[in-house]
Amino acid sequence: MSDEPEFGKVVVFGVGLIGGSFALGLKATEQVDEVVGFGRSLATLKQALDLGIIDRVGANAGQEVADADLVLIASPVGQMPEIMARIAPYLGAQTVVTDGGSTKMDVVASAREHFGDKIGQFVPAHPIAGAENSGAAAARADLYREKKVVLTPLPENTVLNVARVRSAWEWCGAQVHELSPSAHDRIFAAVSHLPHLLSFALVYDLAVREDCDQFFSYAASGFRDFSRISASHPEMWRDICLANRQALLEELDRYRAHLDVLRDALDKGDGDVLERTFDVARKARRDWAEGKVK
Incomplete structure (x- = not known):
């Protein structure tokens, strides 16, 4: 020093x-x-x-x-x-x-x-x-x-x-x-802004139901981990989402497409599609958590 x-x-x-x-x-x-x-x-x-x-x-x-x-x-x-x-x-x-x-x-x-x-x-x-x-x-x-x-x-x-x-x-x-500024916004739309948007949406969906107290009373660690970021500052995240809306819309559309695939698999009872998707996600998440992705 x-x-x-x-x-x-x-x-x-x-x-x-x-x-x-x-x-x-x-x-x-x-x-x-x-x-x-x-x-x-x-x-x-x-x-x-x-x-x-x-x-x-x-x-x-x-x-x-x-x-x-x-x-x-x-x-x-x-x-x-x-x-x-x-x-x-x-x-x-x-x-x-x-x-x-x-x-x-x-x-x-x-x-x-x-x-x-x-x-x-x-x-x-x-x-x-x-x-x-x-x-x-x-x-x-x-x-x-x-x-x-x-x-x-x-x-x-x-x-x-x-x-x-x-x-x-x-x-x-x-x-x-x-x-670069453009690369930054593209990357963080996917790994930060979209997760916040999804977390806010899930908690909002439960919060506006008439029997919301019953849902929240049974929520445990999975819900706690996924919903943690929905406690973030609303004004700040409103500004972030609007400021990066084009990149965020692109990521949201990609996510919705994957959700449609999973919904179709559920509707058809196709466990293979579900398991393959879950397996890829599990491996990627573990590699990141173990520091294999820098």
Whole structure:
């Protein structure tokens, strides 16, 4: 560890699970002098201050980002364009901006619109370390330890700016990878956004039934594991699904096609089709769980 912290001042928009854990991760490794927080709720900001996540509550966004080393936009993706518009005119020449959004094509489009010729100062990122709980109280310093963070660098980014963002996440303990924005959105539509949509749909289907209490009273570990992510933040996942809707629609159509195959097999009593499908899924899931798929 160096004697001097790598980052003097870090400004975080959104001090909940993602932004708060980022701040705590840098603080735990003593790689930041000061963290300034912004958010929609004064109560959340006060909680973040009391928990030591931030050192100050920001009052003037333009003034704070002008001399910041690093800015993290950790709000729901639907709120990012407004934040970008607020800070773009005031960015210091050496200030690097990144984000924690779960979609990238829409975030990059907004960044290009609002940052203009400063787009090289924006390095998109996505930490793969969410949880069903949200808010400042859910933040923790080790959230990103041994977790993946995906950077989707832009052609305008300098090597130094990408390295600074990479370094920040690595100080938080993350394993940093790179994808293009389009590849990112295609992949995460399948392995993140679709599972959330399905989990929300299943729990909703049960919740609106007249005898829902009876169903929930008999639900056990299988339901608990599958439905865990339906406890995630509704606003955040609304924004994610809409932002990545084209890729998500494609994945949903593929999934529906597989469901139709299984439904047909059930209707015909075709156990061979069911078993073959289950066997492929079982092997793939075990290989992934055992670390055979990197």
